[in-house]
Amino acid sequence: MTHKLVVDCSTGVVTEVELTAEEIAQREADAVAFAAQKGS
Amino acid sequence: MANTYTPIATVEVGSGGAADIEFTSIPATYTDLVVKVSARSTSSSGDCRIELNGSGGTAYSGRLIYGDGSAAASASNSGQALMSWGAGAINRSTTTSNTFANTDVYIPNYTSSNNKSVSTDSVEENNATQAYSQLAASLWANSATVTSIKLTPSGSGNFVEYSTATLYGIIRTPNER
Numbered sequence: 001m002t003h004k005l006v007v008d009c010s011t012g013v014v015t016e017v018e019l020t021a022e023e024i025a026q027r028e029a030d031a032v033a034f035a036a037q038k039g040s
Numbered sequence: 041m042a043n044t045y046t047p048i049a050t051v052e053v054g055s056g057g058a059a060d061i062e063f064t065s066i067p068a069t070y071t072d073l074v075v076k077v078s079a080r081s082t083s084s085s086g087d088c089r090i091e092l093n094g095s096g097g098t099a100y101s102g103r104l105i106y107g108d109g110s111a112a113a114s115a116s117n118s119g120q121a122l123m124s125w126g127a128g129a130i131n132r133s134t135t136t137s138n139t140f141a142n143t144d145v146y147i148p149n150y151t152s153s154n155n156k157s158v159s160t161d162s163v164e165e166n167n168a169t170q171a172y173s174q175l176a177a178s179l180w181a182n183s184a185t186v187t188s189i190k191l192t193p194s195g196s197g198n199f200v201e202y203s204t205a206t207l208y209g210i211i212r213t214p215n216e217r
Contacts, residue, residue: 004060004190009049009067009207019059026096027059030089030122031196 046070050206057082057198062190063207068151070209075145075189077162077205080131083197086164086172090126090145091190092156092180097121099181106174125176127191128162135166140203150186155179 002024003016019027051061066073079088101118104125117124128143143162150156160176191205 003056003058004062005051005053005058006062006064007049007051007207008065009063010065012049014051016058026121027192027196030192031085031194033120 044209044211045074046209046211048207048209050204053199053201053203055201057200058203059198060190060192061199061203061205062188063205064188066150066187066189066207067209068185068187071149071212072210073147073150073186073189074208074210075127075143075147075191075205076208077127077130077143077145077191077203078140079143079191079193079203079205080135080140080200081193081195081197082133082200083193083195084132084134085193085195085197086129086132086141087125087194088127088130088143089192089194090123090158090178091121091192092123092182092186093184093188094190095180095182100124100178101181102126102176102178104174104176106172109169109171122192123158123178123180124194125174126158126160126178128160128176129164129172129174130193130197131164131166133197135164135171136168139165139167141165147186147189153183155181155183156186
């Protein structure tokens with residue numbers, strides 16, 4: 001899964017946008033950081 | 041009490057799933073914002089985050105109380121790049137198939153020049169003893185008007201098909217202060 005759904009509230013148009021390499025890396029980093037905060 | 045509840049935009053995740061759901065170009069014509077979420081994740085991690093205005097940084101903090109069906113607990117954090125519990129619980133991949141968590145996110149005074157608070161009330165659905173319900177209070181230490189809201193499942197999870205999110209605008213009534 002490498003895309004996000006972006007909803008433009010001014011038009012109502014929903015667009016599929018590919019995640020950038022930076023966004024993917026940030027997701028992985030956030031997952032590691034979050035795991036230490038709450039175990040659910 | 042506010043008597044308007046105007047739907048601004050809604051999205052339903054399609055068959056391919058989605059890593060994030062992001063509302064952009066949010067109009068500054070309301071008093072408060074509400075996001076109602078019905079969601080399930082591909083991850084065994086059961087929380088959903090919020091990032092406002094794509095800001096990142098370290099300006100987010102939060103306080104959480106939750107129950108898991110057996111016990112209650114709490115957690116807190118600060119200096120975060122996103123609201124760890126901003127969009128509440130999300131059904132984990134280990135929960136009963138085809139069930140979805142329900143969440144209300146309330147963002148008051150989103151156009152003010154003060155820091156932004158976010159209140160979250162959510163419950164997971166699971167045909168088992170373990171099912172999370174949680175309340176969270178989060179803060180974004182930033183004075184900017186909220187123009188975008190991004191929802192992201194924890195644990196690098198993705199939203200599964202039929203997950204939905206709807207953004208509403210609230211306008212206070214004339215006699216409110």
